[in-house]
Amino acid sequence: MSAGEAVPRLTARQVTRRRRRESARRTWNEFRSHRSGVVGLGILVVFVLVALGAPLLADATGLKVTAATGGVLEAPSAEYWLGTDDNGRSVLTLLIWGARVSLFVGLLATAISMVIGTLVGVASGHFRGWPSSVLFRLTEWFLVIPFLPLAIVMASVLGASLINIVLVIGVTSWPGTALLIRAQTLSIEERPFLERARALGAGHWHQMSRHVLPNVMPMVFANTTLTVAIAILTETTLSFLGLGDPLRVSWGSMLDDAFGAGAITTGAWWFIIPPGICVILVVLSFTLIGRALEEIFNPRLRRGILDETSKPRRRERS
Amino acid sequence: MNGPLLEARELQVRFHAGRGKRPVRAVDGVDLAVGRGEIVALVGESGCGKTTLARTLLGLERPQDGTVLFDGAPLGYGSGDLKRYRRRAQLILQDPTGALNPRQTVYESVAEGLRIHRAVARKQREGIETSEVDLVSAALAKAGLRPPEGFFMTYPHELSGGQRQRVVIAGALALEPELLVADEPVSSLDASIRGEILALLLRLRDELGLTVLVVTHDLGLAWNIADRIAVMYLGRIVEVGSTEQVLQAPEHPYTQALLSVVPEVEEIEPVVLAGEPPDPSRIPDGCRFHPRCQALAGGAAEAAGVADRCISDPLPVIAAHGGHRAACWLAEARSPSSP
Numbered sequence: 002m003s004a005g006e007a008v009p010r011l012t013a014r015q016v017t018r019r020r021r022r023e024s025a026r027r028t029w030n031e032f033r034s035h036r037s038g039v040v041g042l043g044i045l046v047v048f049v050l051v052a053l054g055a056p057l058l059a060d061a062t063g064l065k066v067t068a069a070t071g072g073v074l075e076a077p078s079a080e081y082w083l084g085t086d087d088n089g090r091s092v093l094t095l096l097i098w099g100a101r102v103s104l105f106v107g108l109l110a111t112a113i114s115m116v117i118g119t120l121v122g123v124a125s126g127h128f129r130g131w132p133s134s135v136l137f138r139l140t141e142w143f144l145v146i147p148f149l150p151l152a153i154v155m156a157s158v159l160g161a162s163l164i165n166i167v168l169v170i171g172v173t174s175w176p177g178t179a180l181l182i183r184a185q186t187l188s189i190e191e192r193p194f195l196e197r198a199r200a201l202g203a204g205h206w207h208q209m210s211r212h213v214l215p216n217v218m219p220m221v222f223a224n225t226t227l228t229v230a231i232a233i234l235t236e237t238t239l240s241f242l243g244l245g246d247p248l249r250v251s252w253g254s255m256l257d258d259a260f261g262a263g264a265i266t267t268g269a270w271w272f273i274i275p276p277g278i279c280v281i282l283v284v285l286s287f288t289l290i291g292r293a294l295e296e297i298f299n300p301r302l303r304r305g306i307l308d309e310t311s312k313p314r315r316r317e318r319s
Numbered sequence: 320m321n322g323p324l325l326e327a328r329e330l331q332v333r334f335h336a337g338r339g340k341r342p343v344r345a346v347d348g349v350d351l352a353v354g355r356g357e358i359v360a361l362v363g364e365s366g367c368g369k370t371t372l373a374r375t376l377l378g379l380e381r382p383q384d385g386t387v388l389f390d391g392a393p394l395g396y397g398s399g400d401l402k403r404y405r406r407r408a409q410l411i412l413q414d415p416t417g418a419l420n421p422r423q424t425v426y427e428s429v430a431e432g433l434r435i436h437r438a439v440a441r442k443q444r445e446g447i448e449t450s451e452v453d454l455v456s457a458a459l460a461k462a463g464l465r466p467p468e469g470f471f472m473t474y475p476h477e478l479s480g481g482q483r484q485r486v487v488i489a490g491a492l493a494l495e496p497e498l499l500v501a502d503e504p505v506s507s508l509d510a511s512i513r514g515e516i517l518a519l520l521l522r523l524r525d526e527l528g529l530t531v532l533v534v535t536h537d538l539g540l541a542w543n544i545a546d547r548i549a550v551m552y553l554g555r556i557v558e559v560g561s562t563e564q565v566l567q568a569p570e571h572p573y574t575q576a577l578l579s580v581v582p583e584v585e586e587i588e589p590v591v592l593a594g595e596p597p598d599p600s601r602i603p604d605g606c607r608f609h610p611r612c613q614a615l616a617g618g619a620a621e622a623a624g625v626a627d628r629c630i631s632d633p634l635p636v637i638a639a640h641g642g643h644r645a646a647c648w649l650a651e652a653r654s655p656s657s658p
């Protein structure tokens with residue numbers, strides 16, 4: 002078989018790649034038919050471009066209080082499109098650079114939250130007996146502790162820095178994901194292909210990484226986008242409460258400054274409304290994308306995993 | 320060795336249904352022997368514990384009592400022992416659609432066991448020049464999927480039910496096991512394909528010397544494929560013997576009742592079993608079949624003078640070895656030769 006050996010192996014890899022590309026294209030085509038998802042993606046792309054291109058769009062020296070060029074709380078003008086803050090800095094510059102921090106915190110915190118939530122969810126759904134109940138209790142415990150006070154306590158204990166904020170949000174926001182993934186895992190555990198894997202001699206790690214995880218991944222993805230929205234809101238809240246990184250400007254810290262400078266009473270709307278709208282738009286865009294993805298992946302899960310020949314089983318969603 | 324390849328001794332498997340409920344005695348004292356190269360059919364109605372027995376024989380379920388012996392040695396339940404056992408004994412599930420991960424290609428599904436057991440490295444250490452692709456191709460070809468390369472990159476949903484079951488069989492064959500336990504291997508398949516899959520199992524036995532335990536509720540299937548038949552009722556084997564003996568001269572009233580409703584068998588008057596379907600958490604005293612037994616209800620047991628025993632005397636577990644046996648007081652009374 003030495004002659005035939007190399008050929009199928011080469012084509013096998015090629016065909017796999019082609020299949021992946023095909024399935025990605027199918028998902029993309031399906032996504033494009035969800036108009037709200039496309040709108041969300043459009044908004045997000047704009048914000049990401051702004052965050053990446055911040056140095057090109059606005060000079061970083063504009064963030065320095067000492068290098069401020071404008072007057073205190075100047076109204077929008079030709080020079081300062083969105084006016085100035087209480088230190089005389091351009092609000093537009095702050096907004097552009099704030100996008101970086103808000104998106105960075107949102108994405109990184111979500112990554113942490115997803116990793117913890119997925120690991121805990123899969124493990125607590127897969128194992129039987131005490132490991133499962135310990136993990137489940139832990140999840141429930143984190144879930145019932147009010148999220149914001151916990152984040153506030155952790156943030157004040159750890160100290161205010163960007164990485165700490167990321168950690169705080171990541172560590173406090175995983176239980177929802179864990180519960181969702183656990184429910185999904187429990188339904189996949191009932192599938193005969195796990196029994197087959199066990200009969201083939203697969204250990205726990207193999208079962209979880211090869212069979213459970215690939216089948217819960219779409220749900221994880223759909224959930225990610227919703228968690229990003231929560232993470233960005235939390236960053237805003239923590240910064241607004243003065244627990245953010247004092248050295249960096251984020252949308253939340255802008256709102257905090259605006260509040261502290263009495264922008265509401267003095268009617269300096271340009272200092273409050275733009276960061277507020279940016280937060281709302283980014284959160285909205287992630288939510289729209291998340292909803293669209295959920296809709297795309299859900300019927301696929303039903304078609305692929307919960308096939309028509311098996312008993313109808315009510316799918317738990319938390 | 321000349322002993323049976325697989326043997327069960329006094330096997331007991333109970334499930335605890337919950338607080339305040341009686342335990343479910345799914346397997347309640349089973350002796351069974353499957354000889355090398357033999358095809359044994361385990362038949363019985365739904366819920367009698369066939370799947371539980373099959374899983375226990377494969378070490379997927381741990382018995383509360385009794386032993387499973389493979390190749391004369393008791394099964395170990397350490398993870399290393401079990402992993403070694405998996406290379407020698409494989410499972411074919413009822414529903415091939417559910418048994419294949421929808422996100423894996425046929426190649427990945429068949430190669431899975433090879434990867435788990437590092438079979439390629441093992442073979443190369445033994446000086447056999449081979450590769451994963453070779454082994455997967457060979458397994459697919461043995462399972463009747465030809466040309467194997469053509470199936471490598473297909474996903475389960477692109478195959479027919481029969482092809483999927485062949486993929487599952489190929490995945491098991493890739494490990495070159497000695498024993499296949501097939502739990503209702505064709506019951507979810509189209510009638511037209513059933514014969515092909517059964518013929519495949521027969522061919523594997525002839526060509527590879529595989530030992531096969533087929534779980535089924537279909538006596539017709541057992542007739543076509545099995546060398547020996549074990550009839551299970553409510554967690555116990557109630558009749559065992561060669562296929563001809565059990566199906567042509569059934570001794571146990573339960574076997575007779577099962578046989579009477581097989582459409583191909585016309586000479587027997589159909590017997591409709593009375594009473595409720597059995598509940599493995601409430602096993603009756605005496606003969607476990609007596610509440611539904613047509614021989615007891617019809618007075619045959621009374622005439623033979625065993626009716627009291629049927630109701631109150633529990634029957635011993637029938638021995639795995641030896642010829643045609645039935646766990647029935649009436650059958651015993653009729654054949655004075657048996658002990």
Ligand SMILES: Nc1ncnc2c1ncn2[C@@H]1O[C@H](COP(=O)(O)OP(=O)(O)OP(=O)(O)O)[C@@H](O)[C@H]1O
Pocket residue numbers: 334335336343344345363364365366367368369370371372536599
């Ligand atoms: N994990 C379990 N926990 C509790 N009870 C179980 C479990 N598995 C099986 N049982 C019970 O044990 C009994 C035997 O079940 P089993 O699946 O072995 O029957 P079966 O003969 O294979 O039936 P079928 O022909 O329907 O597949 C049933 O009453 C079932 O409810």
Ligand SMILES: [Mg+2]
Pocket residue numbers: 369370371502
């Ligand atoms: Mg069964």
